[in-house]
Amino acid sequence: MDDQIDAAVFRALSLDGFAVDRAATGAAGVVVASESTHDALIVELRLPDMYGVTVLERLAGKGIVAPALVVTGSYIQAESERAAIRAGAVAFRQKPLFVEDLGQALRDIIASRPCSPASMLGYRDGVRRRAAGQVRCHCEQAGLPPPEIVAVSPSMRDILTQIRHVARTKVTVLLVGETGTGKELLAHAIHCASGRRAGPFVPVNCGAIPDGLLESELFGHRKGAFTGAVDNKTGLVEAAQGGTLLLDEIGEMPAAMQVRLLRFLDEGRVRAVGETSEKTVDVRVIAATNRQLRKDVARGRFREDLYYRLAVATIYIPPLRDRPEDLDALVRHWLPRLAASADQRQPIRISARAIRMLQGHRWPGNARELRNVLEQALCLTSSGVVTERAVSSVLWRGLHPTAKVPADAGDPLRKCQMQSVLEDSHWNRTKAAQRLGIGRTTLWRWLRKTDMS
Template structure:
């Protein structure tokens, strides 16, 4: 079977190149276009398996292209690229029939997940290292990581609920996958769920399923994620983002080991192991009334804390070496790019508010932009000292600027900061994980 093909439409040549490189490492081909007219020609020539289009194009909009595809290629999934914070456009696109959306600055991890989901929908499922069960163990020789690997091996032998804490990008999902892979449920499914990505009015349907006709748009029976994880592990990431109404029903599902699909007359038994995670302090969320205390006690039977990368700088070198090896082309005769000692020293000095995920995005960007076989300091695009000082903006000021501005760029200008420094401030303050965003349009 030929490689899956994605049509990427955007008027930013650099972004198209980054998307093409990212898809190439997934063994997915890409054709590109910069206008609606070019996209129509590419659709006729290539018949892609997925269209990924920016919302704003020189001769129209991504919604125009979406409507054209719905009329002429109704089976083709379309995903939108939207400006960050422009949820109105994202919702409008979803209502018009878009498969999904990804926000600028584009998070490559989210992009890969989106592409994999769309290709599975088209019957063109792909196998990548992260999804094939060959995910490497948590890397690092620091005492902290050695202790965590030992604890994971112990946790894998129990069926008790595990709550994984740690900053964004520390590898909480990878730790959950390792607990699953080393335990007796390894042959069952591992179902990861980002609770923050589910619209509040759809949480119950997504988690527990629904019956046909139970609400507008429920045209068929749908299995929930609890049922999809039967015999395996359900990983609820960013659990603190669940609304209180959903927390009540989740608590009952855990206690009774059964769920009731929306519109169903009776409960359905489920057999799953629950692992949950959050980068927030759930104890504080409980104190402030945003998280149920009884649910907290139920999911926090065993806690696993993943340390931030700045607490284990000795792990940066082996992590960077592994990431570069994974990201580099594997063709015969190809020499994998390496980090110069100056670049490695710069990484060792950097505090990594986005942790391992940020390190991977920094290196992936550097691979795309460097010339030659050696990555230098200039290819890393690390924040300057001034930008690091600007990261100390108070949380109240950051929230106020976000509330009053229409974009990150505008909020940054309000505070007298560069957009890059402002995004890293948000990451440090825990307002939202922006440090993992790769592409920044300023």
């Protein structure tokens, strides 16, 4: 049951040996599923006439029980996911769909499906419980929230594929990307998808710890090892036993610590400061950086042997400006959550013009900057709609925190800011010029330049 899934996917499933019935709407799907028996269902979460969960609930009301694979967009909210599981969903797949993956998922579902309808009810209750546990990536066992990754662009979808592959291995991983691209989030995703998900996930920002304390923080120290060491302390490496250690900003690590880290990676043993014996630890290491470590190696700032030890699997995260497809999805994902955290009870949406303005920004701070802009824009919103004016005001303050006037009146953002001031001044140019901190003649020249006169 779908209205958007490519027909080629269903043709490929037919060639793969599946007998496929297709319906374009939820109502039609209920009819088709009622008229004949199916081993499994593929249901689009959002159909033109009803919600995919509603389809499953109506089928269950008719006594039709078949395991369902639910197709979602870039993400699915936890509440919708739980509702789908209660209605009979046993698997989820995000777009774009890959025939090989979809076919294998259907084969797994059908192979594990009991033959009798009575046992099918018990089977569905069982998969509900299993799926409910799997939905959270088993992260609760480690006392951590699951990562929320929004991936619509081909580059981010490819990164998720890489994550699934490396998570099955024990190799060290190097995540490379600009500040704010979500390196820690992806490292957490690798941890949650790995066999170490029941263990701790310990992030360490190497650039935030003073050089003199980094060794003690990572490897621990013995009481009396140095001035201020009033008690024994377990290092963060040992604290990550059985789990994953994220070394963020690894490029900021001083040379002396690079030597100690290399030895730990080679031997799997640590020795606390002031201690004479070593301990064996079982920890997976993920490193992250916004620097070009290859250039740092060439300049002698980073050890070459350590670089190759860390970069067994390297994942490059593109900046947000290079994947505009993800921006809209991130906005839709964050906006209701940020509104809820700000205690805004009314539904919040964002105007199309505001989205276009966000898409025109370069986002040097990437997803972190986008989230900050949305939080600030929400503070300027009282009507339930994040407007272009609110977004432009936030972006303007971010670009020019001290300047009152734009340097280039032809820039779309500056033009929007000028228009907002003029509208607030009821197009009284004298008042608008005063608010902008410029002369009336200068404002008139800007208006002519931007064709706003």
